[in-house]
Amino acid sequence: MPESVPVRCPACRREHVYTAPSYPCACGAPVAPSLDRSGAPAPVAHRVWDEDWITVRCGSCGRRDQWPRPELGCPCGTFLRIPLREAAPAAGSAPAESVPAAPAPPPRPAFQPVTIRTARDAVTAAALYLRWLGYEDIRRSDQRPPAGVGLAARGLLAQVDPAVRPASLRDVECLWLTAMTESAGCAYFSLAGYTDDARGRADALGIPLFVLDLTGTPQPVNEPAATLRSTGA
Known part of the structure; x- marks a missing residue:
């Protein structure tokens, strides 16, 4: 079940519930970032490409891949960066761990889209x-x-x-x-x-x-x- 955490916007004090998205690993298992319930969300003031991505480890095969950093858009116009328990920046990170090749590659899982608003x-x-x-x-x-x-x-x-x-x-x-x-x-x-x-x-x-x-x-x-x-x- 996807992990959810309460989030309070520091700008307007509005309460939200954020649910972490899951993405398909190359092995087919869903992976999702670990959210930090004790952390405070940080407003996004400036966009930096390297900070928009994190490295997440698949719990099934151990592979590490880069995925979008969790964010929440508040109706007041503030974008909030959700705190994580484990997050590594995409830039300069170690390459994905190699996984022994299987005798036959599994079919690709269904593509999981991200709704386009911006x-x-x-x-x-x-x-x-x-x-x-x-x-x-x-x-x-x-x-x-x-x-x-x-x-x-x-x-x-x-x-x-x-x-x-x-x-x-x-x-x-x-x-x-x-x-x-x-x-x-x-x-x-x-x-x-x-x-x-x-x-x-x-x-x-x-x-x-x-x-x-x-x-x-x-x-x-x-x-x-x-x-x-x-x-x-």
């Missing part, structure tokens, strides 16, 4: 989806894209565009050129879809295009994206 939620949803596909070491890209936020994983560059306008031909081409310079594949995640010429160029270049619906589940909109969803990384 631009940060869109980035989180895309990062979780990439991890679900099998990409490792997901981090913010060193090169900032012309629109949205860039994510990098081993062998892949991804662009997450939470804008209300459809992604353009230029957006898709810039992502492809950046990926070419780093000898990596690429994928695009857009909240508002794509223009017709952007989709045509992506099809010609073999770039997977996904649309993020508000439930947080990326939906493939071209054949490369459908193939990536089926085969994984």
Whole structure:
């Protein structure tokens, strides 16, 4: 059963009950951060990518993976960081512990979406989806894209565009050129879809295009994206 803790907003003193989300480990078991009932929530004043992720250990197989740090949005407008019993920052953390390969890989568990309410939620949803596909070491890209936020994983560059306008031909081409310079594949995640010429160029270049619906589940909109969803990384 998911763990829940009472949370009081220090800004408006409103009482909340926060329930920790669970995420699927590569072994298929659900993992969730351990909440600290005695700790006090901290308002989020400034966003720092490295502080938005924590390392959580799977109780079934011992694997350590990075997941979004638990937060709660109060109706007064304050975002609260939920205190944890054990939390390690994502940046500079030790790589995930190796797990002996099984004779046959188990099927991927169902993707667990994150409801999209903010631009940060869109980035989180895309990062979780990439991890679900099998990409490792997901981090913010060193090169900032012309629109949205860039994510990098081993062998892949991804662009997450939470804008209300459809992604353009230029957006898709810039992502492809950046990926070419780093000898990596690429994928695009857009909240508002794509223009017709952007989709045509992506099809010609073999770039997977996904649309993020508000439930947080990326939906493939071209054949490369459908193939990536089926085969994984």
